[in-house]
Amino acid sequence: MRNIRFFLKMIVGVCVGLLAVVLMFSRVGRLADPQLETVLDICVRYGGWAVAVILVLVWALDHDSGDEDRKNEQAREQAKDDVMLSSIGEGVLATDKEGVVTVFNKTCEHMLGWTSTDAIGKKLVDVVQMIDDRGHEISAADRPLAQTLAQGITSSFVQNYRRKDGTTFPVSITVSPILHEGDIDGAIAVVRDVTKEKEIDRAKTEFVSLASHQLRTPLSIINWYVETLLAGDHRGWTPDQVTYLKQVYESAGRMAELVDSLLNISRLEMGTMAMRVEEIDVVRLAQEVVTELDPDIRKYHHTLAMQVQDPVPHVLFDRRFIWIIVLNLLTNAIKYTPEHGTITVKLFGEEGFVCLNVSDTGVGIPDDQREMIFSKMFRAENAKMIDSQGSGLGLYMVKSIVDRAGGTISFSSSVGKGTTFYVRLPI
Amino acid sequence: MNQQHILLVEDEVAVAKILRIKLEEAGFQVTVAVNGKEGLDRLADGGVDLILLDLLMPVMNGFQVLEALQKKQNSTPVIVLTNLGQKDDIEQIQKFGPIDYLIKSDTPLTKILEQVNAKLQKTGG
Numbered sequence: 001m002r003n004i005r006f007f008l009k010m011i012v013g014v015c016v017g018l019l020a021v022v023l024m025f026s027r028v029g030r031l032a033d034p035q036l037e038t039v040l041d042i043c044v045r046y047g048g049w050a051v052a053v054i055l056v057l058v059w060a061l062d063h064d065s066g067d068e069d070r071k072n073e074q075a076r077e078q079a080k081d082d083v084m085l086s087s088i089g090e091g092v093l094a095t096d097k098e099g100v101v102t103v104f105n106k107t108c109e110h111m112l113g114w115t116s117t118d119a120i121g122k123k124l125v126d127v128v129q130m131i132d133d134r135g136h137e138i139s140a141a142d143r144p145l146a147q148t149l150a151q152g153i154t155s156s157f158v159q160n161y162r163r164k165d166g167t168t169f170p171v172s173i174t175v176s177p178i179l180h181e182g183d184i185d186g187a188i189a190v191v192r193d194v195t196k197e198k199e200i201d202r203a204k205t206e207f208v209s210l211a212s213h214q215l216r217t218p219l220s221i222i223n224w225y226v227e228t229l230l231a232g233d234h235r236g237w238t239p240d241q242v243t244y245l246k247q248v249y250e251s252a253g254r255m256a257e258l259v260d261s262l263l264n265i266s267r268l269e270m271g272t273m274a275m276r277v278e279e280i281d282v283v284r285l286a287q288e289v290v291t292e293l294d295p296d297i298r299k300y301h302h303t304l305a306m307q308v309q310d311p312v313p314h315v316l317f318d319r320r321f322i323w324i325i326v327l328n329l330l331t332n333a334i335k336y337t338p339e340h341g342t343i344t345v346k347l348f349g350e351e352g353f354v355c356l357n358v359s360d361t362g363v364g365i366p367d368d369q370r371e372m373i374f375s376k377m378f379r380a381e382n383a384k385m386i387d388s389q390g391s392g393l394g395l396y397m398v399k400s401i402v403d404r405a406g407g408t409i410s411f412s413s414s415v416g417k418g419t420t421f422y423v424r425l426p427i
Numbered sequence: 428m429n430q431q432h433i434l435l436v437e438d439e440v441a442v443a444k445i446l447r448i449k450l451e452e453a454g455f456q457v458t459v460a461v462n463g464k465e466g467l468d469r470l471a472d473g474g475v476d477l478i479l480l481d482l483l484m485p486v487m488n489g490f491q492v493l494e495a496l497q498k499k500q501n502s503t504p505v506i507v508l509t510n511l512g513q514k515d516d517i518e519q520i521q522k523f524g525p526i527d528y529l530i531k532s533d534t535p536l537t538k539i540l541e542q543v544n545a546k547l548q549k550t551g552g
Contacts, residue, residue, distance in 0.1 A: 213483055216510035216532035221441045224536050228445060256532045 023048025091191035113164030129162040152177040222252040309348035328394040329358040337362030353424040364415035374399040436466035438484040463487030482509040493523040
């Protein structure tokens with residue numbers, strides 16, 4: 001639209017300009033009255049000049065109004081930017097390449113207590129202090145802004161900012177470089193107050209702690225009393241009564257395991273799992289797990305083979321977690337293999353890793369369910385047919401632990417033939 | 428041989444009862460205190476060889492008991508018997524030294540007795 005107007009103006013301008021030139025140099029034809037001829041000649045010539053002058057004036061005024069238009073346009077854009085910056089929920093601040101603040105939006109003002117007038121024109125590090133979790137101030141050179149300005153990288157992190165009144169609060173910050181023709185021209189930081197998220201995290205941790213205590217206390221009471229009854233004198237009890245009591249004991253044990261699994265998972269997810277790191281002989285640990293599972297192996301008439309390729313290096317991790325990995329893989333192999341199956345546990349060292357392969361001749365994992373196998377609470381259809389009691393937490397927990405240890409887990413499987421799980425744990 | 432004396436600091440009656448039965452069956456003398464404050468009072472009476480300590484208790488909790496013991500430089504061996512097992516809880520226990528702890532719901536009574544015997548043998552109590 002603006003272009004069409006411009007072209008029309010140009011055409012009219014050129015036409016009027018030509019008319020002016022023509023008029024300036026025109027002569028009225030010879031008239032009978034020489035006096036009238038002279039007057040008309042002067043009128044035409046000066047008329048041409050007048051048209052030329054008017055044209056120039058109109059052009060100049062129009063040019064001015066073009067400038068005015070551009071200024072208005074800029075002001076509109078600026079107003080739009082200002083509204084956008086001030087209505088955005090996140091704090092947005094920008095600095096030049098020296099780290100001097102050039103933009104400090106309303107949310108920053110609310111969050112930090114400093115006004116944009118306080119901040120703009122000053123170095124960000126001189127206005128807003130960044131504090132680590134131990135309460136120490138982070139030096140200017142170590143702040144992500146300095147790194148972004150030096151290396152041109154975008155970084156995201158969680159730290160604490162200090163408000164004008166001296167209080168601190170946690171923020172999630174993303175700093176990105178402003179690049180202009182390959183040079184770093186400054187940086188933009190988007191800041192989000194994460195006080196609420198931290199509070200929710202804390203509440204979750206407290207809930208887990210409470211649930212842990214509240215659920216476990218009655219379970220331990222049931223376990224200990226039934227344990228005492230079963231260990232005592234059974235004379236005078238019918239065999240059924242003893243069976244019922246054993247059933248209670250087994251169920252309480254299963255419930256305790258389930259509570260443990262759920263709590264372990266939430267701790268792993270929240271990173272609140274207490275780690276007791278030690279040097280672990282995985283071969284020995286696997287043998288212990290096999291011994292513990294021996295009654296089940298016998299029950300199913302399975303054959304279990306341990307293949308160890310020495311030397312298998314020790315792993316530095318929490319023993320209980322490695323136990324959970326081996327126990328779950330072996331329990332699954334035993335449970336999901338038809339009677340008289342073969343289970344193989346292979347252990348060997350390989351380029352900084354301890355490899356544990358657990359193979360079975362079991363039902364296998366259906367092709368269309370392979371991707372879900374490590375998902376929380378997921379159970380493959382054929383697994384549900386065999387055992388309706390499983391929680392679907394085992395492999396999820398195994399994967400979470402392997403990830404936490406910096407290792408990898410994968411599997412190969414063929415329905416009706418068997419499955420092998422491959423675990424690699426860094427040494 | 429004199430009977431060894433165990434101070435059981437535990438607010439849950441059912442837990443305290445079964446532990447007392449089992450420990451007495453195993454030949455120990457058992458005193459039960461229902462909170463940390465009462466536990467410290469019994470301890471002050473002397474003659475305690477080992478403390479079995481719960482953590483979450485009214486009036487004075489187990490962490491406060493451990494702190495008081497540290498302040499008093501009381502070196503009576505302690506086994507924490509709890510259902511708290513979070514990172515923070517365990518780190519908080521370990522601040523008071525390498526203290527043994529057992530998670531109640533994961534530990535059969537026989538295992539607790541084994542641990543008590545092992546601890547008493549190790550400390551020569």
